[in-house]
Amino acid sequence: MAFISSGYNPEKPMEGRITDIGPQHYAQFYPPVIARNKGKWLYHEIIEPGVLVHVAESGEKVYTVRVGAARLMSITHIREICEIADKHCGGHLRFTTRNNVEFMVETEEAMKALRDDLASRKFDGGSKKFPVGGTGAGISNIVHTQGWVHCHTPATDASGPVKAIMDEVFEDFQSMRLPAPVRISLACCINMCGAVHCSDIGVVGIHRKPPMIDHAWTDQLCEIPLAVASCPTAAVRPTKVELDGKKVNSIAIKNERCMYCGNCYTMCPALPISDGEGDGCVIMVGGKVSNRISMPKFSKVVVAYIPNEAPRWPTLTNTIKHIIEVYSENAMKYERLGDWAERIGWERFFQLTGLEFTHHLIDDFRDPAYYTWRQSTQFKF
Amino acid sequence: MAEVSFQGKTFEVDEDGFLLRFDEWCPEWVEYVKESEGIAEITEDHQKIIDFLQDYYRKNGIAPMVRILSKNTGFKLKQVYELFPSGPGKGACKMAGLPKPTGCV
Ligand code: HEM
Ligand code: HEM
Numbered sequence: 001m002a003f004i005s006s007g008y009n010p011e012k013p014m015e016g017r018i019t020d021i022g023p024q025h026y027a028q029f030y031p032p033v034i035a036r037n038k039g040k041w042l043y044h045e046i047i048e049p050g051v052l053v054h055v056a057e058s059g060e061k062v063y064t065v066r067v068g069a070a071r072l073m074s075i076t077h078i079r080e081i082c083e084i085a086d087k088h089c090g091g092h093l094r095f096t097t098r099n100n101v102e103f104m105v106e107t108e109e110a111m112k113a114l115r116d117d118l119a120s121r122k123f124d125g126g127s128k129k130f131p132v133g134g135t136g137a138g139i140s141n142i143v144h145t146q147g148w149v150h151c152h153t154p155a156t157d158a159s160g161p162v163k164a165i166m167d168e169v170f171e172d173f174q175s176m177r178l179p180a181p182v183r184i185s186l187a188c189c190i191n192m193c194g195a196v197h198c199s200d201i202g203v204v205g206i207h208r209k210p211p212m213i214d215h216a217w218t219d220q221l222c223e224i225p226l227a228v229a230s231c232p233t234a235a236v237r238p239t240k241v242e243l244d245g246k247k248v249n250s251i252a253i254k255n256e257r258c259m260y261c262g263n264c265y266t267m268c269p270a271l272p273i274s275d276g277e278g279d280g281c282v283i284m285v286g287g288k289v290s291n292r293i294s295m296p297k298f299s300k301v302v303v304a305y306i307p308n309e310a311p312r313w314p315t316l317t318n319t320i321k322h323i324i325e326v327y328s329e330n331a332m333k334y335e336r337l338g339d340w341a342e343r344i345g346w347e348r349f350f351q352l353t354g355l356e357f358t359h360h361l362i363d364d365f366r367d368p369a370y371y372t373w374r375q376s377t378q379f380k381f
Numbered sequence: 382m383a384e385v386s387f388q389g390k391t392f393e394v395d396e397d398g399f400l401l402r403f404d405e406w407c408p409e410w411v412e413y414v415k416e417s418e419g420i421a422e423i424t425e426d427h428q429k430i431i432d433f434l435q436d437y438y439r440k441n442g443i444a445p446m447v448r449i450l451s452k453n454t455g456f457k458l459k460q461v462y463e464l465f466p467s468g469p470g471k472g473a474c475k476m477a478g479l480p481k482p483t484g485c486v
């Protein structure tokens with residue numbers, strides 16, 4: 001396509017430049033009923049999966065229909081969201097912190113028309129465009145990352161596994177049969193962008209081999225001291241190597257100290273680490289961020305490795321489904337997955353789920369590892 | 382990797398226009414880059430920052446933290462941006478011939 005200028009002048013880049021204006025103020029985009037009743041809400045109800053009603057002191061009501069979204073979406077899809085908002089909601093809508101979409105209307109009739117319209121829309125392949133759900137004690141959207149779509153450090157994909165998992169647990173997006181909400185998150189490397197470290201179920205991409213070292217470029221492309229300081233186990237050190245008869249500054253890695261975190265590659269492009277067969281996922285469970293009853297918790301590693309099986313990740317999705325089933329059969333009402341596992345004891349969690357307990361799961365990182373071992377005779381056979 | 386020629390010199394660069402080798406840096410490089418970095422004329426102040434970055438890199442093998450750059454050159458971050466509109470990383474480090482900044486930038 002031919003070049004079309006926006007009016008920006010590359011000869012004078014600072015001329016007419018607008019900066020530091022921040023985001024638009026959110027109040028500009030309030031539906032009128034939200035603006036009128038802001039700060040004066042009395043109570044709310046979940047009418048059915050995906051549909052909420054909030055009642056204000058004034059007696060005014062706002063009905064919210066929450067729908068799933070793939071997070072990664074085209075302008076075409078956003079335009080369709082806008083078209084729906086124009087048709088039903090006076091042009092207003094919002095996105096949730098789990099990247100669901102919420103449409104708000106003021107009457108029950110309008111809500112039903114909206115809900116049925118949303119539920120009827122499908123992609124050509126058959127997937128629902130706007131599945132209604134994600135409320136209450138069910139499984140809402142999966143907070144996820146870039147994967148093979150855009151990042152350079154992933155050990156697994158994001159969009160692919162998320163679609164595979166949501167397909168597997170889809171019924172729980174559209175129902176509220178679990179003891180408490182189950183938050184699933186996925187990160188494609190141990191940078192853990194997102195919420196995997198504090199979710200009921202977290203999926204994280206991991207490597208199982210040390211980085212390769214591109215000696216010819218190490219000293220050119222990298223600030224070697226940064227690579228040294230990037231290693232949590234001090235496996236990286238500077239060294240000189242002989243290359244085509246010349247001595248060059250480079251990096252050496254103690255393989256037996258390396259646990260393949262990939263941090264050094266983040267800092268130094270000459271240390272690529274990804275590997276088709278080596279890479280895969282771990283599953284972590286038991287995290288939460290709310291203060292409801294128990295304090296917030298980190299999720300814990302319970303499955304040390306599941307291979308990448310694109311495009312549907314069957315082992316991963318089956319294992320997650322299985323963990324959810326065992327949790328939902330055994331936990332008490334309001335008990336988050338972590339609350340349940342801690343109440344029954346992790347040895348019982350492994351027994352009930354049938355997950356294999358391998359040596360990988362025993363913490364061995366610095367002094368704090370000791371506090372994760374059992375200094376008590378209290379355990380169940 | 383791409384090569385660019387300017388005033389009789391050739392430079393090996395990456396897709397972001399960073400020099401692949403610090404050793405290939407020469408004053409012509411600064412002249413070549415300045416336009417794409419939104420700089421009309423290299424002043425003494427520009428030179429002072431470039432010199433400090435190079436000096437620090439030769440001694441320490443890393444680029445200085447922004448605070449250290451400010452403290453040593455006396456330029457507040459705002460002034461650094463006035464001199465190098467793309468900022469200390471993309472602007473000044475590129476012109477000084479330092480390796481491309483890495484990490485979650
Ligand atoms: C200081 C302000 C806020 C904090 C600290 C906060 C914190 C949180 C946290 C921690 C969660 C996740 C809960 C969990 O997974 O257990 C959450 C979810 C949510 N928050 Fe907030 N929030 C704030 C403000 C708001 C506001 C102003 C709104 C809407 C107007 C909002 C709407 C939501 C929604 C809809 C969800 C659930 C999303 C979903 O399940 O799809 N939050 N919030
Ligand atoms: C007096 C005011 C309110 C009270 C006391 C209240 C209380 C609650 C409680 C107790 C929950 C369930 C938390 C849980 O199960 O962990 C909840 C969930 C929620 N509330 Fe409210 N709320 C109020 C106002 C609002 C307003 C004004 C909005 C938005 C306009 C809102 C949006 C939500 C949402 C989106 C959820 C999550 C539903 C779900 O994902 O299951 N609430 N609220």
Ligand code: SF4
Nearest residue numbers: 151154188189191193
């Ligand atoms: S989790 Fe890792 S691989 Fe995924 S987007 Fe974040 S940094 Fe990139």
Ligand code: SF4
Nearest residue numbers: 231258259261262264
């Ligand atoms: S991958 Fe991680 S543990 Fe291994 S050398 Fe690099 S930084 Fe250290």
